[in-house]
Amino acid sequence: MKNYIALMRPKQWIKNVFVLASLLFSKNFLIGHKIWTIVLLTGYFIIISSIIYVFNDMVDVDKDRYHPKKKYRPLACGALTKKQAIIFLVVLGIIAMMVSLFFEPLVNGIILIYMINNIGYSLIFKHYVIIDAIIIAMGFLLRVVVGALAIHEHVSSWILICTFFMAMLMALGKRRSEIICLEEKANAHRKNLQLYSIQVLDYMLLICVACTIMTYSLYSILEQQSQLFLITILFVFYGVIRYIFLLFNSDGSKMPEELIIEDQPLVMAIACYGLVTIGILAFIP
Missing domain, CATH: 1.20.120 (Four Helix Bundle (Hemerythrin (Met), subunit A))
Known part of the structure; x- marks a missing residue:
């Protein structure tokens, strides 16, 4: 279980705090149902981002072995196999689809764009100078946008x-x-x-x-x-x-x-x- 949790990169979850931006700046942090919506959306993003991290580790497993820290990741060090990672990926995908039922199609559409953006980064854009950083930044931007859409607020x-x-x-x-x-x-x-x-x-x-x-x-x-x-x-x-x-x-x-x-x-x-x-x-x- 420890290796599966490590595969999800918990330290990276802090990035999902950007989902909270619209709740804070729209002054809706005292409204119960909007707080619940954002909390659930943050959990949704944690699952989605974890899916991306597992996929990225599968793509970069050989290159990560050259990195002094990344070589200790579950796939790079051999603690988990690619087959186990794929099964875990499917489980996370099923959970994500269940959570998606609580949100409108537009919100799920933006999250789909977020996933495409990150998969594109893993497969293509991380090889291009400056563009790689811009693609990463777009992921943060989409977090803020989807947070605003989820609670129907302007950002x-x-x-x-x-x-x-x-x-x-x-x-x-x-x-x-x-x-x-x-x-x-x-x-x-x-x-x-x-x-x-x-x-x-x-x-x-x-x-x-x-x-x-x-x-x-x-x-x-x-x-x-x-x-x-x-x-x-x-x-x-x-x-x-x-x-x-x-x-x-x-x-x-x-x-x-x-x-x-x-x-x-x-x-x-x-x-x-x-x-x-x-x-x-x-x-x-």
């Missing part, structure tokens, strides 16, 4: 743009970590890594940092009525800068999501951001 264009740049920080950070960690083995793991360089990735990351902070600030100024909401910019600014600080000082042994969840100051900043945002949106008109 700000500024939030969508900010989400895209924030997701680019994650995607480009992943490439940076891979290059540092793999060193001369980078090409054996993924051919397009030889086309990236640390310096170029750092420039790209800094551009995305500026865009993330700017678009969130514009959202706070243009879309929120209370000027108190500007306080949340401080948490976003600190969180993004702290993430870059950790990334630039990392030895590449940890992926971006691991850097985030294992850094206490960053986790505290995210928690404070959530509490302050909820407080302002809930109690100030």
Whole structure:
């Protein structure tokens, strides 16, 4: 059972927090049925993303053996066979289809697009420089969109743009970590890594940092009525800068999501951001 859970990559589930964005910013976090819908949708996304991870591990099993950390994944290290992974994939697929019955066709359609986007990444787009990062970022964007559709709420264009740049920080950070960690083995793991360089990735990351902070600030100024909401910019600014600080000082042994969840100051900043945002949106008109 431990190997099957590892195959689902629980540490990656944090990415599904983006599904909650529409519930938070539409001020519906006190409405019971919408909370239930988002909770169920988050679980749905965990199952769907786990399906993608199992599929991706099956595709990359040989290349993962060149990676100092990925070589310990259940398929790469031989703890599970491809046949067992396929059976597990079918089980997850059946569960996903059962959960899909609770949602409208449009929501399921967006999730299907999400799956196609990720399968396309695994088979094709991960081999193309910059496009690979954009495809990853689109997955985050689709999470926000499907969250809004599920509870029938509008999501700000500024939030969508900010989400895209924030997701680019994650995607480009992943490439940076891979290059540092793999060193001369980078090409054996993924051919397009030889086309990236640390310096170029750092420039790209800094551009995305500026865009993330700017678009969130514009959202706070243009879309929120209370000027108190500007306080949340401080948490976003600190969180993004702290993430870059950790990334630039990392030895590449940890992926971006691991850097985030294992850094206490960053986790505290995210928690404070959530509490302050909820407080302002809930109690100030």
